[in-house]
Each structure stands twice: as C-alpha cells, then as structure tokens.
Amino acid sequence: MVSLETDIGGLRLSHPTLMGSGCYGSGDEFAPFVDQTAIGAIVLKSVTRLPRLGNPTPRLVRTPAGMLNAIGLQNPGIDWYVERELPKYAGRACPLVGSVAGFSVDDYAYVCERLAADDAIAAVELNISCPNVASEGETFACDPALAAKVVKTARTTTDKPLIVKLSPNVTDIAAVAVEVESAGADALAVINTVRGMGIDVETWRPRLGNVTGGLSGPAIRPIAVLAVYEVARAVTIPIVGQGGIETVTDALEFFLAGAAAVAIGTANFTDPRTPERIANGLRDYLQQRGIASIREIVGKANVGLADAHEYEGDEG
Numbered sequence: 001m002v003s004l005e006t007d008i009g010g011l012r013l014s015h016p017t018l019m020g021s022g023c024y025g026s027g028d029e030f031a032p033f034v035d036q037t038a039i040g041a042i043v044l045k046s047v048t049r050l051p052r053l054g055n056p057t058p059r060l061v062r063t064p065a066g067m068l069n070a071i072g073l074q075n076p077g078i079d080w081y082v083e084r085e086l087p088k089y090a091g092r093a094c095p096l097v098g099s100v101a102g103f104s105v106d107d108y109a110y111v112c113e114r115l116a117a118d119d120a121i122a123a124v125e126l127n128i129s130c131p132n133v134a135s136e137g138e139t140f141a142c143d144p145a146l147a148a149k150v151v152k153t154a155r156t157t158t159d160k161p162l163i164v165k166l167s168p169n170v171t172d173i174a175a176v177a178v179e180v181e182s183a184g185a186d187a188l189a190v191i192n193t194v195r196g197m198g199i200d201v202e203t204w205r206p207r208l209g210n211v212t213g214g215l216s217g218p219a220i221r222p223i224a225v226l227a228v229y230e231v232a233r234a235v236t237i238p239i240v241g242q243g244g245i246e247t248v249t250d251a252l253e254f255f256l257a258g259a260a261a262v263a264i265g266t267a268n269f270t271d272p273r274t275p276e277r278i279a280n281g282l283r284d285y286l287q288q289r290g291i292a293s294i295r296e297i298v299g300k301a302n303v304g305l306a307d308a309h310e311y312e313g314d315e316g
C-alpha cells in the first residue's frame, strides 16, 4: 500500500491534492458527486476585512486552454463570514484552509487572526497575489520587502500553519519566496493566475468587465512548473504547486519539480471528479514503480542532463 500522505508546514494531509481557492467553494455543491475523503484540503474563497461586490461583469471568459477571470474578490467580509458561513462548514470530510486577501498589512493581520481563531479552519493561506483588484491586489507579492512585512505581521496572529500564495507576475519569484520564508511562512502556494486580457473584435470592447484579468488552466502550466522548480531550489519550506493541473501526469510534473502537494483550480469547473482521478492515478503510478510514498518523488526531476549552461541559454 503506497502512501499519499504529506505535510504542508504542519498541516497534515491524507492526500496531496488541495482544491484551489475560488474554484471549489466550500465543497458543498460538489459533495453529492465526489468522494471528498480523497481530497487533501479545500482552500476556501479569499475573504477580506469588508464585504466586496466584486468587479463588473463579465467576470469569466473562456480561452483556448483555460480561462480569464476577474471576479474581484467578491465576498461577504470577515464579520459575516465568521458568524454565518464558517458555522456551516463543520463536518467536512477534509480540512479547510481559510484564505485572506487585503489592501493593507493591517487588513491581512486582522482577517488572518479572525479566520485562524475559528475551529473550522486548519490553516490560513495569505493571498498576496490577486491580479484582479484595481489597486494593491498584487502589490504585496510583487515587492519582496512588502510581502515579508505582510507575512511577519500575520505570523504574530496565529500558530496555525501559514501558507503564502505567490504571484507569477514578477521578474524573480524565488527572491519573493526567500523573503516570505524568512518572515515566517510555513509553506508557499505557487502560483496564482497570470495577468491577461481579451478583446471582442465585434464591439472592440475588452472581454472582461474589469478590462484585465488572471489566466488559469493548462495554458499556464509550464509557467507554474518552472516557478515551482525555481522556488523549490531557493527555500526549504513545502510548496503547494498549482496552475493548469488536469491529469495525474500534470500533477506528477509538479511533484518532480519540487511541490509537496498540488492544488486543482480551473479543472474543477469541467470535471469535479478531478481530485479523485488524480489521487487514484498517483497511487497507481507509485505502485507500478515500487515507490512507497509520494514524498519520495518530491523535487526529483533529473535536470542533470539538460544543463542550459552548456548551450549558452535556455530558449530560442
């Protein structure tokens, strides 16, 4: 019997598959269709200090290999969330990770503390990388010093595992990861969506009400795998890899690149059984190769044969 158990900075999971924030709700709607005991954890939709109506519609646009979204962090605010939402989440078959978004360092700390204090929440993810809000959404993940400040302050509010979600929309994601690790993060989520835009050629209007949005799905997978690979070489804390995972092969790429777990987002929109399929596929893969645990393959990509330095470059 192979083991799919993993540990994300103190959050012990029976399966290395999380449901990405904003793509699975609290799991309620999916419960009749899927075996949620095959899910490692559900990362809840990001919540802010005050309620938010979100962006003007349209908020979702299909793209050839994924989708653009600009939801704009629609949520009822932390007061309503703690009083009316979280009490409904008791009895889930897997742990729940609360997700925090904010517009100031103080916001993050406040919402983190409120979420972490609730028994329904096993760990907290800091979404410092939302590309879909007009101003500061992503600023925190794009500035290593600011990212560190958010994490340091949030860290003082809880002992529960703290996961920090990084943005791919930076020049050097590893540099941000290093600062965030030093500031006290227990784990990293890599990556959030990639900035994008679509234009309707009939109306000449942007396809999204917000004009720009975040690209997710298979189109971003190679970007995400590289980000995980680079971050894994720079830090020692575990990584939850995500970006375009649809199949067991996709998930395996992330483990080999250095992820200790994966999260599934956009794939849930077309196949809510993706987590179960991937868990079964991982088990078969390990069994066929006589590998006892998923932990044994983390970061084991054999990059020795493809030394870019020999060829003086890595593209073109």
Ligand SMILES: Cc1cc2nc3c(=O)[nH]c(=O)nc-3n(C[C@H](O)[C@H](O)[C@H](O)COP(=O)(O)O)c2cc1C
Pocket (backbone or CB within 6 Å): 020, 021, 022, 023, 045, 046, 069, 071, 073, 099, 127, 130, 165, 191, 192, 193, 215, 216, 217, 218, 220, 242, 243, 244, 245, 263, 264, 265, 266, 267
């Ligand atoms: C419709 C939608 C809403 C999202 N909302 C959030 C959110 O509230 N907080 C967050 O941290 N990430 C959010 N994300 C990002 C996903 O959690 C995930 O990191 C990203 O989409 C990459 O994974 P994927 O390609 O498997 O979707 C959202 C993504 C989508 C598509």
